[in-house]
Amino acid sequence: MRTMKNLSAVQVITGLTLFFLMGFSSFTFAQDYPTRPITLYCAFPAGATMDVLTRALAIRAEKILGVPVVVDNKVGALGTVCAAILASQKPDGYTIGVIATGAMTYVPLLYKVSYKPLDAFTPLLQFSQFIGGLSILNESPIKTVYDLIEYAKTHPGLTFGSTGTNGFHHLAVELFSQCKGLNLKHIPYKGGAESIPAILGKHIDLHAGSAHIPYVRQGVLRLLMNYSATKRDPSFPDVPTLIELGCPDYPGDGMMVAGPKGLPEPIVKKLKSAFKAVADGQEFQNLLVQLNLPYTYKDGEELNKEAPAVTEYYKDLNKKLGIGK
Amino acid sequence: MEVDRVSGLFCLIFGVICMYASTQLSLGSFREPGPGFFPFIAGCFFSLLALLIVISSFIPEKDRENKVSSLWKGVNWRRPLTAGLLLLCYILMLERMGFLLTSLIVLFLMLRWVEKFSWGKALLISASASACTYLLFQTLLKANLPIGILGI
Amino acid sequence: MDFFGNLITGLSVACEPYNLLFCFLGVFIGTLIGVLPGLGPSATLSILLPVTFGMPATTAIIMLSGIAYGAQYGGSTTSILVNIPGETGSVITCLDGYQMARQGRAGPALGIAAFGSFIAGTVGIIVLQILAPPLVNVALKFGAPEYFSLMILGLIILTFLAEKSMLKALMMAGMGTFFGTVGLDSISGVARFTFDIPDFFDGLGIVPMVMGLFGIAEIFLNLEKTIKTEISDGKIGNLLPTLKDWVDSKWALVRGTVIGFVLGLLPGAGAVLSTFVSYAVEKMVSKNPQKFGHGAIEGVAAPESANNAAASAGFVPMLTLGIPVIPTYAILLGALMLHGITPGPMLMKQHPDLFWGVIASMYVGNVMLLVLNLPLIGLWVRVLRVPYPILFPLILLFCLIGAYAINKSTVDVAIMLFCGVLGYLMRKFEYEPAPFIMAFVLSPMLETSLRRSLAFSNGKFMIFFTHPISLGCLILASLLLVTAALPGIREKFVGEA
Numbered sequence: 001m002r003t004m005k006n007l008s009a010v011q012v013i014t015g016l017t018l019f020f021l022m023g024f025s026s027f028t029f030a031q032d033y034p035t036r037p038i039t040l041y042c043a044f045p046a047g048a049t050m051d052v053l054t055r056a057l058a059i060r061a062e063k064i065l066g067v068p069v070v071v072d073n074k075v076g077a078l079g080t081v082c083a084a085i086l087a088s089q090k091p092d093g094y095t096i097g098v099i100a101t102g103a104m105t106y107v108p109l110l111y112k113v114s115y116k117p118l119d120a121f122t123p124l125l126q127f128s129q130f131i132g133g134l135s136i137l138n139e140s141p142i143k144t145v146y147d148l149i150e151y152a153k154t155h156p157g158l159t160f161g162s163t164g165t166n167g168f169h170h171l172a173v174e175l176f177s178q179c180k181g182l183n184l185k186h187i188p189y190k191g192g193a194e195s196i197p198a199i200l201g202k203h204i205d206l207h208a209g210s211a212h213i214p215y216v217r218q219g220v221l222r223l224l225m226n227y228s229a230t231k232r233d234p235s236f237p238d239v240p241t242l243i244e245l246g247c248p249d250y251p252g253d254g255m256m257v258a259g260p261k262g263l264p265e266p267i268v269k270k271l272k273s274a275f276k277a278v279a280d281g282q283e284f285q286n287l288l289v290q291l292n293l294p295y296t297y298k299d300g301e302e303l304n305k306e307a308p309a310v311t312e313y314y315k316d317l318n319k320k321l322g323i324g325k
Numbered sequence: 326m327e328v329d330r331v332s333g334l335f336c337l338i339f340g341v342i343c344m345y346a347s348t349q350l351s352l353g354s355f356r357e358p359g360p361g362f363f364p365f366i367a368g369c370f371f372s373l374l375a376l377l378i379v380i381s382s383f384i385p386e387k388d389r390e391n392k393v394s395s396l397w398k399g400v401n402w403r404r405p406l407t408a409g410l411l412l413l414c415y416i417l418m419l420e421r422m423g424f425l426l427t428s429l430i431v432l433f434l435m436l437r438w439v440e441k442f443s444w445g446k447a448l449l450i451s452a453s454a455s456a457c458t459y460l461l462f463q464t465l466l467k468a469n470l471p472i473g474i475l476g477i
Numbered sequence: 478m479d480f481f482g483n484l485i486t487g488l489s490v491a492c493e494p495y496n497l498l499f500c501f502l503g504v505f506i507g508t509l510i511g512v513l514p515g516l517g518p519s520a521t522l523s524i525l526l527p528v529t530f531g532m533p534a535t536t537a538i539i540m541l542s543g544i545a546y547g548a549q550y551g552g553s554t555t556s557i558l559v560n561i562p563g564e565t566g567s568v569i570t571c572l573d574g575y576q577m578a579r580q581g582r583a584g585p586a587l588g589i590a591a592f593g594s595f596i597a598g599t600v601g602i603i604v605l606q607i608l609a610p611p612l613v614n615v616a617l618k619f620g621a622p623e624y625f626s627l628m629i630l631g632l633i634i635l636t637f638l639a640e641k642s643m644l645k646a647l648m649m650a651g652m653g654t655f656f657g658t659v660g661l662d663s664i665s666g667v668a669r670f671t672f673d674i675p676d677f678f679d680g681l682g683i684v685p686m687v688m689g690l691f692g693i694a695e696i697f698l699n700l701e702k703t704i705k706t707e708i709s710d711g712k713i714g715n716l717l718p719t720l721k722d723w724v725d726s727k728w729a730l731v732r733g734t735v736i737g738f739v740l741g742l743l744p745g746a747g748a749v750l751s752t753f754v755s756y757a758v759e760k761m762v763s764k765n766p767q768k769f770g771h772g773a774i775e776g777v778a779a780p781e782s783a784n785n786a787a788a789s790a791g792f793v794p795m796l797t798l799g800i801p802v803i804p805t806y807a808i809l810l811g812a813l814m815l816h817g818i819t820p821g822p823m824l825m826k827q828h829p830d831l832f833w834g835v836i837a838s839m840y841v842g843n844v845m846l847l848v849l850n851l852p853l854i855g856l857w858v859r860v861l862r863v864p865y866p867i868l869f870p871l872i873l874l875f876c877l878i879g880a881y882a883i884n885k886s887t888v889d890v891a892i893m894l895f896c897g898v899l900g901y902l903m904r905k906f907e908y909e910p911a912p913f914i915m916a917f918v919l920s921p922m923l924e925t926s927l928r929r930s931l932a933f934s935n936g937k938f939m940i941f942f943t944h945p946i947s948l949g950c951l952i953l954a955s956l957l958l959v960t961a962a963l964p965g966i967r968e969k970f971v972g973e974a
Contacts (some may be wrong), residue, residue, distance in 0.1 A: 018602040046523040047807030052814050059527055072885060073523065074675075110666070114673065153607035159933065165666040187932055190925075191665040193801050197744050200798065201617035203933075214799060290819060330816060332906040336648060343655055347810060358938025360667040361929070363924040364658040378644050396905045400701035405901065408700055409871075411892050412693075415716025419887055432870050439700065440866040454871055456612075462878055 033093055033267050037068040040257075041097030043082035045075045047051045048191070049210065049291055050138065050255055054098040056287050057257070060278040062094035065270075066163035078107050079169060087115035091122065093267035101126060102168070102253030102305050106314040110166050110323065118307050122263040123256050123300035124272050127279045128293045130252035131229045132169045133220040134160070134176075134238070135212040137199060143242060146223040148206075149180050156183035160206035164188060166323060169208040172242060174321055179247035196303045213292040228252030235292060250317060251310070254296060256303060272300065331393050333378035367476030407439050424463070428455040480607060487837025490830050496498050496838060503540035504842045507547020511554070513946060514561045514688055515879020518548040522808040526815070534816035535831045537836040541812055545805050546598060546788040546839065549748065550846045553590040553781050554857055557583055559815035559872055561692030566748030566784035568687045568914060569756045573769060574774025575695075580772050583861060584716035587854045589726055589774055590781040592718070595847040597734040597782035600837045601789025605736060605796075613797045616742040621933060622941050624745070624926035626950035628919050631750060635915045636961050637757040637766075646912045649903075656681060657920025664928050676888035683749070683918065685880045685893035690910040692876055693897025696869050698904060716854055718774070726778035729759050729844040741787025744794065745922055747803040752780035753915045761957075789839065796832060798822055806828040823960045 040058050046051040053075060058069040074082040074097075082105035083267040089095040100107075101123075109118040134145070142148050152158050162170040165188040178186040187204055189195040192211025199221065207221065216236075217223040226233050227242040228251055242249045257275050259268075278284055279297065288295050347368055355357025415431040422430075432451035436442045442450070490496065510521045522541055529537035553562035557574035570590065577586040604612075618628070632650065639646030659670045660680035671677040718726075733755040740751040759779045760769045769776050794800040799820030801807035813820050820826055825832045860868075880893040900910055936941035941947050 044809065045804060046519065046526075047801065047804070047809070047811030049814075052811050055526060055811075055815060061531055071523070071527075075679060082676050084675055111668075114675075154946075157935075165664060185932070188664050192583040193744060193807060196798075197794075197800050198620065199616055200800075201620055203620035214819045216821070218821050220822055286817070290817060291814065303523060328906060332908070336652070337749055340651075346670065350667060354936075358928050358931065358932060359667045360662040360669055363920075364655055364669065364926070367655040367658065367920070371648050371655065374644055374648035374651055378642075378648065379643065383541055401703065402701065403785070404700040405697035408697065409830065409894070409898060414898075416894060419877075419881070419890070428874055428877075431692050432874060435870045435873070436866075438869075442866070450867060450870070454874055458874055458878060462882065 033270060034065055034067045038065065038092065038093070039095045040069050040071050041082050041086055041095070041099070042071055043072045043075070043079035043097070043103070044073070046073050046242070049293070050100075051100065052291065053255065053287065053293075056284055057098070057127070057228075057275060060281060060284065061274050064274040064277055077162065078111070079103050080107055080113050081110055082084055082096045083107075083120070084114045086258065087120035087260055089260045091262040091264070093259065093263060093271065096257060096259040096271065098255060098257050100130070100253045101256050101303060101307075101310075104303075105253065105310045106168075106318075109311070109314055109318055120261050121258040122261055122268060123239045123258045123303040124268065125275055125279070125300050126254040126256040126296065126298040126303055127275070128201055128288060129228075129254045129296045130168065130210060131233065131292075131294065132172060132208060132210055132227050132252060133212055133216075133223050133233075134173060134225045134227070135199075135207045135216060135223050136205065137202070138220055140222070142224070143222070145245065148224055149182065152180075152182040152184065157185055158182075158205045159185045159187050160208050161187045161189050161198050161204040162208040163191050163195050163211070168228055168250045168252050169210070170320060171317070171323075172205075172252075173208045175248055175250055176225070176227065176242055176245070178321075180245070233292070233294075244320070245318070248317065248320070251313070254298065254303075256298075256300075258300070268300070327382045328393055328396065329382035331378055331381060333375050337372055337375035337379060337452050340368050340375050343368035344372060408435065411435050413440070425455055425459050428458065483606065485832050486829065487835075488835030488840075490535060490834030491539065491837035491841050493564035495537050496834070497841070499532070499536050499540040500543050500838045500842050501845055503543020504547035504550075504846050505849065507544040508846065510544070510741065511548035511551025511563050511567075513879055514555050514563045514692065514876050515684060516882040517564055517684060518545050518805050519808060521548075521885055522812075526678055526808070526812055529812065530815075534813070534818050534828075535834050537812060538649060538809065538831065538835050539818055539842075541809055542630050542792070542835055542839065543842045545809065546785065547846055547942055549598075549784045549788045550591065550594050550850055552784070553594075553777070554587065555692075557586045557590065557777070558857060558861060559692065559868075560695040561872065561876060562687045564595060564748070564784075565683055565687060565918075566787070567780075568749065569780040569911070570750045570777055571691050572756070572911065573771070573773050575807040576770065576772035577774070577777065578861065579791055580639075582772065583858050584854055585718040585722050585774065586777050586948075587632065588717045588851070589722060589778050591847060591850040591854070593726070593730050593733065593778045593782040594785040594850075595843055596730055597737060598785040598789050598843045598846075599840060601738050601741075602785040602792075602836060602843070603801050605789055605793050609793050609797050612793050616744070616794060618946065619743055619923060620944070621926045621929035622944045622947040623950070624743075624922060625930055625946040626954070627743075627925065627942055628631065628923040630950045630954040630957070631754060631919050632916065632923070633957045633961070634754055634757045634761075635912055635919075636958075637761050638753070638915065639909065640910045641907060641909070641914050645908050647914040648906055649910070650916040653916030654920040654923075656913075657917045658924065660921075663925060664932075674888060675754075676884070676886050680921065681917075682883065682892055683914070684883055685889040686896045686917070687910075688876055688880060689896025690900035690903070690914065692872070693893060694900025696873065697897060697901040699865065699869065716858060717851075722774050722819055726774050729755075729775035729778040729930035730782045732758060732762075734786045736779075737783030737786030738790045740783075741790030741802065742793055744800060744802045746787075747791070748784040748787045751783040753911075753918075755779040755783035791834075792839070796821070796824060796835070799824065926939075 042051050042054040055071050058071050062069045074085050079100045080103060082097055083099050086097040104117045136142055142151055160173055170186055192209055195207055195209055196211050198204045212221050214224045223236055223239050226239055227249055229241045232241055344365055346359040347365035350361030351359035352361045368394055411431050411434055415427055418427045429451055433447050436447035436450055510516050517561045521544055548564055550564055552567035553570045555563045556567040556570040557578050560571050560575040562568040562571055574586045582727045659677055661668050661678045736755040737751040740746045756779055759775045760766045791802045791806050794802055795806045799810060801810055810820050877890055881888050903910060930940050
């Protein structure tokens with residue numbers, strides 16, 4: 001058909017032109033960076049704590065960087081879906097993400113990931129850390145973690161719900177249970193939206209997660225113990241940490257802003273200063289307090305240096321717990 | 326070949342594959358089902374029903390055209406096929422060429438090949454449709470449609 | 478219960494000009510994205526969240542909530558006009574709504590959908606206002622065994638959806654159940670059937686799936702014949718429901734509202750389940766069930782009231798306990814936090830203006846939606862008059878963008894196309910998509926609650942019978958099964974009716 005032949009000629013010419021243009025598309029001047037919108041991936045679903053923080057960062061970073069910073073949620077598999085997508089992006093500074101540091105360290109020990117954990121990212125900075133708490137209904141006669149230990153020794157099979165199998169909430173409480181010989185039974189849920197109704201409805205005895213904070217503050221749940229923490233939570237000075245009880249802890253990972261590997265130095269510098277300024281800002285600090293998260297700033301370089309040692313530490317823990325590949 | 330027999334057989338084969346794939350995941354036990362348990366049961370269930378469908382297709386039914394070929398008798402099957410293939414092209418082209426260009430090209434071809442519009446009309450409709458939807462989604466709703474190589 | 482007192486407080490907040498404006502904006506955008514297939518309230522809420530930053534918290538939540546419940550109004554539009562569900566909550570509306578459109582009765586279908594949505598939404602808010610705390614306590618009593626038995630009940634009910642061959646419908650249900658297992662297993666943490674495609678980790682997207690199975694398949698089927706003009710036979714009748722329509726659908730509206738509200742309270746259930754169940758119940762209690770699927774107005778009235786009642790119900794756990802029943806509400810909760818407000822049991826006491834203001838704005842919003850949607854019926858009906866050769870490429874374009882816009886992923890578009898082909902073949906070989914979809918939705922909840930219950934009971938199946946709510950659901954399910962099977966068995970021996 002004549003039309004078909006005409007079409008192919010046009011397509012061939014278009015194709016060649018595009019081919020030419022492709023060669024020039026990755027030419028970015030660092031001084032001019034950024035010139036177009038930046039995509040900020042988020043490893044957690046919209047509405048989750050980390051998503052709230054990511055959006056807070058994005059809104060304020062926009063003002064400093066001068067271009068729109070658009071949040072894009074890529075959820076799944078303890079953050080590895082987002083990490084994998086981030087690792088495969090071009091390191092031109094227009095695609096960065098907020099992921100958990102665990103994507104580099106402990107999650108690849110549990111799941112097959114498509115990226116090389118220690119070699120896939122340019123961490124920019126860590127701005128906070130996941131902490132977890134073990135809580136119980138306020139009306140329960142168990143008032144402290146020591147009461148719990150006493151009670152659990154004589155009543156094995158108490159259930160604790162966590163926000164995901166093999167997440168650090170599950171594993172830290174598992175370590176607690178092993179260490180004190182408590183025989184706690186783990187019931188997995190998918191996120192706080194499922195685990196909170198479970199404890200409020202008295203289907204589980206204990207709740208291990210981070211969604212408990214508003215309920216503890218409002219007197220519905222009582223916080224017994226914090227884990228994945230090296231010191232006591234300043235808002236709850238009477239609550240001991242797992243380490244204080246003499247047990248090994250499953251360190252929670254941090255939340256970091258990172259780019260794919262190979263981000264050019266000038267872009268890294270610009271992004272780091274922008275995000276640090278946002279994180280240091282009063283509004284962001286207030287948000288952290290409201291969400292009850294610590295401000296544990298770490299520079300990207302530091303994260304890179306620590307990662308291998310942290311991975312080794314997790315490997316040992318996993319062996320003790322009998323999980324992992 | 327009988328219609329139900331063909332479809333039933335196809336589903337039966339698919340079902341058996343699903344059952345096999347489920348056994349690759351650990352089945353666990355009745356008291357503690359593993360990840361493969363539920364899909365295996367589901368696979369079993371629909372394989373069984375597929376088998377029943379195949380068997381029931383042997384019961385003769387009057388007043389029914391039962392051959393597979395009759396399903397497409399007298400209908401223009403080229404048009405849905407072309408449309409389907411064009412949609413496939415759309416998917417393959419979308420991220421590389423960007424939304425605006427892909428929509429323009431595929432829509433244009435759809436109007437030309439499936440509906441036999443004239444050059445001018447096809448171009449007009451596809452151009453205005455692509456432009457309007459672009460404005461609606463990209464500018465108004467900020468949906469962040471793919472930007473292709475040409476940067477649009 | 479200081480009903481009127483709270484209402485006055487709320488209205489005084491909601492009717493401030495600024496809040497009224499943003500309420501209107503919210504419901505308008507909600508209707509729009511509800512009409513557009515694919516793009517849904519969740520995606521839009523995340524996109525518009527930053528926009529609310531400069532606003533006071535109350536205004537922000539009023540607008541965002543408007544988008545959430547407004548989408549349930551618009552979703553039925555495309556379902557009725559072109560058999561493409563705009564939302565998961567509008568899938569079932571396709572079954573009878575589209576048939577009504579083909580019979581020239583698109584106007585009454587859209588009308589009853591709008592009125593039904595308004596009545597159900599408003600009643601839902603009233604119940605929310607009066608009974609929120611006790612309702613939420615009932616919802617909390619639903620643990621793993623209760624959910625399991627409820628899902629079983631749901632599966633049995635879905636057999637009533639079967640149009641022709643029960644065998645085929647059951648097989649579709651089995652397939653749907655299997656496809657529902659694709660993704661990361663939340664209990665063991667193992668990835669199932671994902672073929673290393675990251676987009677599959679959270680399961681196959683239901684929205685692209687239904688768009689394909691219903692919408693794209695319909696387009697393929699229509700392309701087989703050369704349709705020069707419109708797709709509806711005969712002239713367009715009245716634009717609004719007739720008196721007879723109202724009489725026919727009044728009980729459907731009531732039942733739909735009740736079922737929708739009850740199911741909308743339960744975390745995880747949501748609009749999809751409530752629409753399927755209400756439709757099936759209508760068919761069950763109807764004096765001539767065979768009219769369903771061929772343009773029965775009850776088939777539009779029931780699901781459309783159910784999804785709006787469910788949308789109102791979803792605000793109950795969200796406002797009283799800070800628990801989101803479906804992800805859309807999680808985003809609303811996130812918005813609250815971004816505005817410095819901590820959701821939870823104390824929200825009502827700490828921020829009464831916001832609490833009652835949002836509730837009152839929902840009354841206002843529903844009125845606005847009715848006023849907005851009714852005149853649009855004339856416009857939508859005119860869309861049907863566009864010659865099909867021009868219409869269908871446009872529909873395809875909207876579907877393609879819509880599917881992409883959900884997650885910004887071409888995988889979703891591919892799922893839609895695949896399901897389009899699948900749906901086309903299914904229709905040719907006389908299989909029904911509805912049981913497949915319902916089973917697909919039920920499957921994850923069914924499995925998770927089964928395994929969790931067994932974890933609780935250490936493997937003893939008795940747990941389903943010792944919990945009273947669970948036992949009740951199972952008894953009901955068995956009764957229904959018997960009721961369904963009896964005529965079926967009779968049919969098989971006498972011959973297909």
